[in-house]
Every structure is written in structure tokens, then in C-alpha cells.
Amino acid sequence: MEYGAVVTSSTATAQAWLDHHSRSLGLFIDGKFVCPADRQVRSLTDSKGGNVCSIVCAVEGDISQCASSAVIGFKAWSGLTCSQRAKVLLRLGSVLGQHGTCVSELCEVCEASCSPSNLVRLLQYYSSWAQLRDTLIANWTPLGVVAVVVSDDCSLYSLALKVLPALAMGNSVIVVPGQSTAPPALLLAQLFMAAGLPAGALNVLTGSDMSLGAKVAHNPTVFLLSLRVGAVDGVIEAAFKKKKEVHWVLYVQESVLDSVVARLRLRMVGMKCVGLLSAADRVLVDAAVQQAQQQGAVLIQSCTAPPSGAQYPPTVLCRCAPASPCVVSPSPGPLLPVLTFRSNTEAVILGNHSPHGQAASIWTEDLTLALETAKSLSVGSVWVNSCSLSDPCLPVSGHKDSGTCTDGGQEGLYQFLHPSSSSPLPRSSPLSMEYTKFGTEASPAIIPDESNLARWSYQQFVGGKACKADSGCSLAVQPPGGGGVLAYCSDGGRKDIRNAVEAAIKVQPGWMKKSPSARAQTVYSLAKGLEAQRLDIAASINIQTGLSVDEAQTEVELSITRLNDWAAYCDKVQGGTLPVPQSGSALSIPEALGVVGIVLPDRNPLLSMVTLLGAAIATGNAVVMVPSQKYPLPTLAFIQVLQSSDLPAGLVNVISGNRDQLTVALANHSVIKAIWYWGSAEGCQYLQYTCINPLKKLYLSCQKDKEGRDWTQSHPTLLEEMWRNAVQWKSVWIPTA
Template identity: 65%
Template sequence: MAGSTNKTVHEIFQSMEYGPTTSSSTATAQAWLDNIPTLLACSSMESLSFQQTDRLAHWCSSVYYSVCRGGGYLQCASSSVNGFKSWSGLNCQQRAKVLLRLVGILGQHASCVSELCELCEAPCSPSSVARLLQYYSSWAQLRDTLLSGWTSLGVVEVVSSSECSLYSLMSKVLPALAMGNSVIIVPGHSTSPAALLLAQLFVGAGLPAGALNVLTGSDMSLAAQVAQNPSISYVTYSGNKQDGVNLCKATAGLGFLSQFLQVSESVLNNVVSRLKLRMTGMKSIPLADEGKRALVDAVVQESHQQGATLIQSSEPAPSGAQYPPTVLCGTAPSSPCVVSSAPGPLLPLMTFRANTEAVTVGNHSPHGMAASIWTEDLTLALETAKSLCVGCVWVNSHSFSDPCMPVSGHKDSGTCTDGGQEGLYHFLRLSSSKLPLPRASPVSLNYAKFGVAAPTTIIPDDSDSTSAIKFYQQFVGGKSCKSVSGGSVAVQSADGTKLLAYCPDGGRKDVRNAVEAATKVDEKKSVARSQSLYSLAKSLESKKKDFVSSLNMQTGVSAESADSEVELSIARLNDWAAFCDKMHGGTLPVPHSGSALSVPDPLGVIGIILPDKSPLLSTVTLLGAAIATGNAVIMVLQSSDLPPGLVSIITGSKDLLTVALANHSVIKGIWYWGTAEYLQDTCTNPMKTLVSVKNDDEDNEWARCDLPFLEQKWRSAVQWKTVWLPTA
């Protein structure tokens, strides 16, 4: 260890010395970059749509390489459609062989891949990419066996920003290919050369023409242009938040890591002394430009004014786009560099007295990708790991990863799950669902005016007790109540000839009250959730005749169809009650010493804007999925022994209530039936998990009882956390 076999771990920890390093050369990568124009002229490269709208920056030597080819991104999309037909037409074993064959080819060119990543200042070990290939080739082999009922999406666009590593990029590309999709890669500058090289190697492995395409460009505008093509079935992004937000808004249609360090007050002096020792001799870090340097200077100055002390490896140069690694010791939890990402090589350091205080400060961050816990108390480590709102927790270690570990972005760190079986479902659709090609063109929508028009409300006279018209109330905080506005909306019969009832006209304040009630609900164990759903099913069964009659009058369906929907609804609630303690995580087979635990966590508070078709069955299907996974629910549309606040039902203007749900910072997920351009534009700040279904044309969709259908709803209500416990 650290270049010496006779030193103990304790001795190395005291000296904080680095391990041995080897000198590196970039000659192989340089030769490959110089040969790019020749490669593109070869007929064997026709299977790859290499496009370039501006230059690839070769950062280390300041040499710029241009990769040019005609046809543009439209040709790239067309090539991907043809590639999907060829790639998906192969059987699972054939696709697995291609991916596995690439492992050997990658080994032959490992030095070139490594050098390219080093040149672009985005280091990535070829062995880690080989591990990805091995893992996902086995899933390609077993897709139809272990994932029956699911099939590939079509053409997938994988977008990354310049901060994204090659490993992060390939952790999205390879599962998409393994599931039978074709892929268009739009990489950031730092990964463009390596992505082009890997695409070339895929050709040698036997990937069909058009199955993988690399389209390089300067910013998110290119990615947005590609995403708007109707041939694209799915877009996934990895990188910084701002580029991800720009992509979402442009397609109206994220991982980001905010770093800070918390240290117990009892060991602060010891940790600070070791930080100073470790940072000795560290070189200054190059920044993107002098504008970024100005941001770093401003953050350091502000933190210093707030009482923070600086620990730096060296004095910063008076000017230039470089800055030394800096620890801001004693930073306030409310400091901007803690709440948002500190630019440059800055690490805020705060102290805490108890682990609950550390968890509170940690969860205060708007980001939630990963955290590490260092302690001798394993029980305390597991308790803290459970409480942290992050996708991955390392215990007494840092930055360990493996493709078998499912990790979900929390809060502003994104909404996707990468790794494990759970990460595959982003690239699959239910086999029985309609193929989402071709896609409709985006609807032109004025977001500023969406949902602001005042609905036509009625103040009915309910003094006449003999009136046959019923007056319903909202259900918020475990009790029936009127809307804050006091107004109502009329409910007409299916043919529009008869007034059936009045329902409250809810608004923003009703949503606020429902969210406040939801946040006060204590976390319920799976057994308690199961009992609540069984009780709700029993209550529905006791009022079956009333529900059949209501469905018959309000929707116009026959009495037989209404009776069938109620029966299915009762069965669906019983199914979800049984699911409560059946779907769970477990230990993962990581190929290293140690253990990894995979845990599904509830999203939190979910807003649901219900579909029009099968109103009762769709309601209990979505309600059951959310409750079974431990979420609280606010539904835009009375109850059993559900805990107060667990479920709130609000009626009123769909657009107005959608705006209220989308802009509430506590709501973590929205399930929406309808055209969701507004939500795609709005659910980026704060970040929300958005499940959107544009239409509800299939009447029998909600009547499905197969496992993949229920799993799809269940997985939409959870986010995954992995806890890594090393043993050596």
C-alpha cells in the first residue's frame, strides 16, 4: 500500500501519503484523433452516423479536431430507425454476443480509451466500462426470460453535458442497447472523442448499421433538435442541472452533485490537520474560463466574510482560469455554496453535534445524488443511511460503483434510476402497449397563461333539504370540507341533459392545505398500509350498489359494465394490499469484498391528475400503487380508516389545480393524464418525477391484471437507494 508493503493502514492514515503512480503517454490517443477523417471515409463506418456541428476541443494541447459529415441530424434519426429494426430483430442471445464480444475488443484498445479520457480531463477506467458490458450483456441474454411482458422502446437519445464522465454516459447507452433499442448519443465535449472511439469498436463487434449513432455538438440546442424528431421514443440525460433544465424546456417535453463535508465537533481538529497534510502540494485546478474564476472568488470572499476559514494547497494566482483546491472550514448551513453547488474546487466544511443534526443539514440540500458516512458504529451508520434523502450511501468508503447497484437521483439530482434491474425499465415499455411511433408534434402553449383563467363557479343554495341534487365536499386532512373558495362546479350526466350533483371548486389554497396535512403523516409500516387498503376495499364492497348506480349515470356505461368496474376495483385494492410487503429490495451480488443493500423508498407526496376513462378503477389503481409504496397522495377528481392526510381528494379546474401541484416544492411526483407540455416545462424547478400519459384511448387498459402492468405503476411510486458496506 502507498508504494510500501511494510506500512500499516494506521501509518498511512497518519502520513496521508498517496499510492504509487505510473507515468502516462497519450501517443496512442493522439494517433487515433489524427486518423478520424480517414476513419470516416471508410465504408465500414457507414453504420455510424458520425456528425459534427462544431469542433471537438482537445483541451490539453489546445488542438481542435473537426469531424465533418453531411446529412445532419435528420439523417441520423432515420439511420437509427433502420438500426432499431435490425437490432431489435435479433434474438436475445445474438444481442448478448455482440455486447460480450466488445469486452475483448475493448481490452485490445484499453490504452487508447484511457488516454482519450485523460486528454479530455474526464478519467475513466476501461475496466469499469468492461464491467458494464459484461453486466448488461447478461441482461440482454435474459431479457425475454426475466422481463417477460416488456419490450424495447425504439430509438433512445442519450444526452450528456461536458461534466459527465464516460462511465456515466455508457451506463445509459449500454442498458438501452441491451434491451433492444437503437441509440443516438449526443455527448458533451469531454466524452465526445471516447464516445466516437467506442462507437467504432461497436462496429467491429458486429453491431448492425444504425443501431448506434454519435452526434457531437456545442450545447443542448443540438440535443433538443434531435429530441423533437418524431422518431425519438425516449430521451435520457446525465450532467449538470442547468443544461438538463434547458433540454427539458426546449423539448417541453438530471445528475448534479453538490458537495459539502460535515464533521463531528469532537474530531474537527484531527480531521482539519489531516486535510491540511493531504492537500499539501496539490496543483491548481483549471477552470472553464475567467468568468468561472470570478464566481469562485466571489464564493470564497462571501464565505470568508461569514466567518469561514480557508484551507488551501497553495496561494491562488492573482488572475487566470485556475484555482487551488480549497476547504471552506466553518461554513454556515445557509451559505449559498452549501445550498447550491460551489463552483470550482471548493469544499464547504460544517460541524455537527448529533447525527440527527447532520441528517437535517444534509437533507436541506436541494441535491441528493450520494453521501458517505464515516463511523465505527454500524447501527448508527445504517440508521443515518436510511434517513438521508440520497440515491447512494457509502459507509466508511467513497465513490464505489457497480452496474448491479440501482441508484435514483433524489430532488434536483434527477429522476432517473441507473443500474441494476430497476434501471432497465426506463428503456422498456409494456409489450401490450402501443408503440410510441410516430410521435405527435408539440402543442404550442403559452405557459404564463396556463391554468390562470378563472373557472365558472357556482354558489348553490343548499338550504332546501328536499332537493334531490347532492352537494359533495372535498376530502383533505382526513375530513370532509368545503373548498376555500366556497364555490362549486356542476356535475352533469353523460349525455349532458341532467344535473347530478355539485362538487367543490378547489384551488391553490386547497392544495396547500392538503400538502400540509400530508407532511404530518407518520411513516406507516407495510403491514399497516396493507390493513388500510384491505379496509378501503371492504368499504367499497359495502357500497357497491351506490357506486354502480353512480357510474351508470355519470359515465353512461351500462349497468353490467359499471358492475364489472366496481368488482375489478375491489379486486385491485385487494391486490395492492397484498403487494405492500411483497415488493422490496435486498442484497446485491457485487463482485467485490463487501455488501450492497438495495432499498425502494417512497417518493413522498404525489399529485395525481386522474384520467377520464374508467374513473373508479383508474382511481383505485393509482391510489393503491401510491399508498402501497408508502407515499401520501393528493388526487384531483369518502374514505375508510386511512390516516388523516394520507389521501386528499380535490375537485375543480384541472389546469388550475395542475399549476398548483406543479409549483409546490413539497410535492415530489406528478402523475398526469393529458397533454403535459406545461408540466415538462415546470417540473424542473423544483425537480419532480413526472409520469405523463397523453391519451387514454384504450378502454380495457385499466382492466389489466397482469404483473407487468401492476409493476409499472409500483415502480413509478418509488426511488431506489443503495447502501454500500465494505468489509475490507
């Protein structure tokens, strides 16, 4: 069957809305449009070079005004009952129905296509969560003011997928949209006000580039959340028909390659050029195509490329090399690289070779093979014999460089909440620091004298064995009051971290594939091992921290209980099936992150260690732990428990030494997927600055004397918060019709 004739749509309503604003859109602050006269403006053009409108570029004063309005808006919005917030969101659905034509047309004009029906579905879904927040998500509190920053290639739907759950949970929102999304975002804010949203609860700031988002993030009242940005028929629809937030790579089994390429050629006949964001993007596309051809790719185009301009024809690059830049780091534009494979295993290896992991589409007649492949792929969404289906009930985590947060479903709501039992970390101004010098200070020298020649020496733990640091050096551990030497511990470094990660990566895939009940039994055995060693471990706590013997024994008992809790938790939360409006089945699956680096807290050194360790291994991760530099002995004494346990060798590794130096080593290791850090403000900022290439999931806490988390608490949100930081989510959609 051939595609029908293209129907030319009218955009009269959207043009009238733009004319009403004199085609000059201002900022949206405190419930109304604000058009400062002395601001720089940015022109928005369509793919043919025609003028759409101009957009005001916000400055520091606008950010401060917006933040103040958002604080007031948060108080008013969060002060409403859950039912009242739900009614506002439902009312917006009605308002959107009345003005859906304007929204749809404006998205089309701005090339940020989004169906009003999809927005209405989002509103229906999140209004119900607003209604049930205190019932189904008890003991969690909204963060406050949330900033949602999106890139130029983000659709209005993806923007709404962040804004609506934040509002549903009771936060106020500052939106910093991309260039093409700015007009629809401003229109949506206007409709929100018509639905009864309090002034200041939703604000929109526009600017010349993404640096505006960074400036908003620096405001101390703001919590930042940033968005990154038949088989052949499905491929054509995904790769060329829609505005792309996902750059696709097509993997085809060699036995059917000729047939697939022939069908691609047929379906591409008559397809017109696709508009790019700018002429500069055209240069990048031309360079990517030329480089792919030089590496042996075969070029297939729907029509001849124009000599210049911000347009390019739909293009297939057949038989690309796996390491080709158009595969690993795709350029903007309608390019579809095609690679071949022989076996399913090879297909998974090639798919996981990419540094990105947002979504995958699997086309096969073998459902068992499809599910096995879906589970093996490191991506956030998998569609079976379908493509680009979406629904807000499905949780989706970006994998690898595609992001670290979870959107959609109940799981996606927790990024806008914090446990009621603890306060969120206060925002502070960025520290002035030289990142290249962080962690470069040498460890203090040990000068031998009569008082420290004979002291107990603790080793580190790598690959299931106690061992010395690669450097052969040691650090002196001081008693609670300072002065003198209590013991010595290994002074680990980059090579030790590398050895520990190599041991962890070998065993983690097998540990992750174990059944939850098998992991539970192993964690139970670890608790029994701690119980058998409780007197020795209590003595190490007593000697190291200065706690009384009774207090030290109490911490050991709490630690045994905490490990038993994690063992029981292993098979209790495992995702499930979700109701979706379309026919078919949808699965949500929590998965392990991989290798997690943990820099341990000073407070409650044993209890905090087993709490974090239990969260990581119970969910299928491997661990590289750095003990508290101030109180390392309880963790080092715990190595005896690890040696006698039946944990796989290499699953848990302990590297002692200078905290800052080891933090740098963890941050710069490409295999480590997440870092949990308790330490200085400089360390937190260093990790935020460094862990972006490759992207790591961060769980940070700036610890201060006599402050921070009370690890002895048994509040139900404690385990839940740790568990949610230890997993990433995958959704699998299997249509039946």
C-alpha cells in the same frame, strides 16, 4: 503514510488516434464517421490551454439523417435474438481489451477519466441482461430509438451506464455527449462497429452546447433520456483527485472538527491546481469563495491561487453556513465546504437540506448508526466508510434535483422498455402554447333556475375530513348526455391544494416507516370498506357515466379486487442484497417518493382511481387526488369509504374542481415530489415545462376519447409499471475489507 510520487503517463496511443483523424472529429452516423465540410466546429482544449482536437457541430439535417439511420438500426438490432445481442456486447469486451490503452489515454487527454476495466465490467453485466431479457423481464418491449444527452462534466462511465443497458434491451441509441466526453464517445462507437453492432444502432452527434440535445428530443422518432449532470483520504480522493460529477459537502461532528481539519491540511500539502473547464468557471469559483468568506468561512488551500486562468487550487471552506451558495448551489471547481453538527439527527437534517441528492458517504465506527443514517438521508447512493464505489448491479435513483430516473441493476433497465400489453405514447411535435395562461380560464358560471336549484352537493376531502372549497364556490356536474345539472362539487383551487399538501406531509413520514405488512392490513381494510359501500358507489357510476347497473357493479367488483391486489403487493417486492465484485455487502432499497399529486383519468373513473391510489399508498406515499372533471362523482362518493377506513388522516386527500387550474397548483408546489397526470396534450407539455424547479417525477398520459389504457385488464405488467413509478431506489454499500 504519505502519497507516493506521481507517475507521468504517456498518451502516445491516443495522440496517434487523434492524428489519424487529423485532429478533426466528425459525427458518427450509420456505422461510420461523417465529416461535413460546411459545418461549424468547436475546439476542445485541455486544462493548460493546449489544443486536443476540433469537433463538428451538428445541424438539423444531421439530426434527421441520424434519426433515420437509428430507426433502421433499431429494426436490425431488435430483430436479433437475445443471445445474438449478448454475443455482440461480449465481443465488444474483447475489442475493448485490445484497445483499452487508447480508450484510457483518450479519456485522460480529454479529462474524462474512465478505467477500461470498469467499462468491461459494464459490458459483462449488461451482456448477461441482454441474454436473459425475455426470460427474466418477460412481457416488456424495447422503446425504439433512445437519445442519451449528457452535460460537459459527465464521465465516459456515466455515459456508458446509459448507453449499454439501452442497447442490451434492444434499443438503438443516439448519443449527444458533452464537450470532454465527445472524443471517447466517438472512439467507443467505432469499437462497437468492430464488435459487430448493426450500422445505425449507435450514433453520435456532437454540438456547440446542450441545445443540440433539445433539438434531438424534438424529433418524433426519438425517446429522450437526459443525464444531469480512511475518512480524510476518502474525502481528498472524492473532492479533489477525480473529475467530479458530484459536488461534495463535508459534515463533521464538532467534537472531532479540529482533528479532521488538521488531517485535511496535512493531506493537501503539495497538491497542485486542478484544471477548470474554462476561464469563465474561474470567475464563478472566485465569487463563491469570496461570498463564503464574507459569511464567516475559513479558507484552507493547498497552494496559492494563480491570478488568472482556468486553474484553481484544492480549497476547503471550513465552517460554512448551511444556506451558503457554495453548499446549496455549488460552483464548478475543487471546492469542499465543511459544516459542523452535534448530533446524528442534526447531521441528517443538514444533509437533507440540500436541493441535491445524488450520493453520501458516511464515516463512523458504529454500523447501526451508519445504517440508520443511510436510511434517513434523501440520496440515491450511500457508501459506509468508503467513497465513490460503483458497480452496474446497484440501482441508483437521483433524489430531488439530482434527477428522477433509475440507473443500474435490473431496476434501471425498465426506463428503456415498455409493457408489451400497451403501446408507448406516440411522439408529437411540441404545441404552441402560452404557459402563463394555462389553467387561468375561469370556471363556468352557474345560473340558478328551477331545474338546478335542488341538487346533491359533494364536498372535497382534506386532512381526514370532508370540507368545502376555500373559495366557497361549486362546479356543476353534468349527466352523461350533457345538458342540465346532475349534482354540484366543490371548485377547489391553489389554497385547497396547499392545505391538502400540508396535511399529507405531516402524516407521510410515519406512514412510510410503517412495516409493509401493517400497510397491507390498512389497504385490505380499505377494500372491505369499498365492498360495504359497493351499492352506493355503483349507483354513482351508473348515474355519472351512463353505464348499466350491471356494468357499474362489475367495475366496483374489479376495484375491490384491485385494492386487494395492492394490499398483497405491499410486502412482496422489497429490494435485497446484491452480488458485488468487491468484498462487502450491497443493499438495494425501494423508497417512497413522498407526496404524489394524481390527476385522474376519465375512463373507468372508479377502477382507474383505486389502481393509482393503491400504487401510491402501498409503497408509502401520501396522495393529493384531482378527480376526473368529466366524471367526478365516483371518486367523490369514494370519500365515504375513506372516512370509514383506518387510513391516517391526511394520507389521502381529494380536491375537485377545474382540472387545468388544479394541475397548475400541483406543478408549482415545491413539496410535491411526483405528478401522475391523465389529461390534455397541453397539460402534459405544461408539466414537462414547469416541473423542473424543484424537479418532479412525472408519469404522463395524454387521454383521448375511446383511447388509452384499458384499466380492466389484469396483465401482470400493470401493477409492476405502477409500482415502479411510485418508488425511488437507494443503494447502500458496506465494504468489509
